[in-house]
Amino acid sequence: MGEKGKLARIVNPILTPVTHPLLPNASAPGQLSVKQIHQCLSEIGDLPAKKFYVVGEPISHSRSPALHNTGYKELGLPHEMFRFETSDAAKIHKELLSDPNFGGAAITIPLKIDMLKYVDELSNSGKVIGAINTIYPIGKGKFAGTNTDWLGIVNSFIRNSAPAKISSGNGLIIGGGGTSRAALYALHSMGCKKIYMLNRTASKLLDIKKDFPASYNVEVLESLEQIETVADVKLAVSTVPGNLEIDSGLLTKIKAVLAKGGKESFLIEAAYKPLVTAVMKLAKDEFHWNVIPGREMLVNQGVVQFGLFTGFDAPYKPIYDAVVSDN
Structure with missing residues (x-):
């Protein structure tokens, strides 16, 4: 030609x-x-520029703009992602979703539940988890919502040599925040026969357990005596804040349950700052687990999000490098 x-x-x-x-x-x-x-x-006007956002509060530390904007640049897409800091879902609906150039938003705390009311089509993961971290237009004035956090967890395990489906063994979730719900969905999808949950406040976990089907086989660990019965933990996700000191009582329980895994066990840290958290150090140094840092989960959920926003596969290495460049 x-x-x-x-x-x-x-x-x-x-x-x-x-x-x-x-x-x-x-x-x-x-x-x-x-x-x-x-x-x-x-x-030539055949690929209109779209505006994307990361929304929530606080978001000054968010690496989502670096992730997405790097992907747009690498693929020659005219789009851009901005930070929009607010805790008011109605403000996002009024100021962003009504913009004809709106392409989608990455949703962070405290809006993952509040934004559900503005979704016309909800994925199965969004329904079961009860929270979304992604919203994007699917037609004039209509929006789809989903949760890519769980895929960020699953794909991070797989990229770091964990099996896509475990043939035997159980899962563990440390913490009771919103990410623990995505972790529960992820571990169930990977074949965990039972999923243990551990948190400083057990009541939060009991509420989460009620929200999930009985087939998830969730057991809330409330005492050291109960932890003695725990067996064969293969996959774990820590969702406690990485920059805060862990309560001494919870720390004792974490040590006791990590002892139920070892060299063939994998732990993902959901927090990506600091780069090495107390839970990561404990799992690797004392109990010889395979440890996966939080930036892996951030990148892998963002890869899925990027595809939903643009219809294109994200260039993995450039966006990974952009996310970790300030660590």
């Missing part, structure tokens, strides 16, 4: 041969990269 055929390559919607910047040269004259095609589509 040559140079004169570039426009045909740009506007053709299917089976367009492309080149890549890492190749020494294009395999045919006039061949373009995906990034170049997207940039040209944007220039």
Whole structure:
């Protein structure tokens, strides 16, 4: 097709041969990269720029803009993600969702439940978990909501050599916040026969247990005597704040239950600051668990989110590097 055929390559919607910047040269004259095609589509008005947001409070530390904006840049997409700090879901509905250029939002605390009321289509994960971290338009004035945190957990396990489905063994969740619900959904999907839950306040966990089907086989650990009966813990997720000192009573229980796993066990830390948390250090140094840092979960849930927002696979390495660059 040559140079004169570039426009045909740009506007053709299917089976367009492309080149890549890492190749020494294009395999045919006039061949373009995906990034170049997207940039040209944007220039001719065929790929309109969308505005994306991370919403919640506080969000000044959020790495979501770095993650998504890096992906847009790598693929030549004209979009941009901004921070929109608020704890008022109605404000997001009024100021963001009504904008025709709104492309979607990553939802953080304290809005993961409050934003449910503005969703017209809710995924199964959103229904079961009872919270969403992603909202995006699906038609004029209509929005879909889902939870990608659970996939961030599952895919982080898999990327770090844990089995996609365990043939035997149990799961463990430390903490009782919103992420613990996503963790429960994730561990059940990975085949955990029983899921133990541990928190400073057991009443929070009992409330969570009531909200999930009996088939999840949740056991709330309230005492050291109860922990003595725990067996064969293969997968664990810590959702307690990483930057706060752990209550001494809870710490004793965490040690007791981590002793029920070992070299073939995997623990994901949901917090991504600090880079190494107290729970991570304990699991690795004292009990020889395979430990996965929180930035893995952040990136992997963001990869799923990126695909929902744009329809494209995220460039994993560039966005991972962008997320961890300040750690």
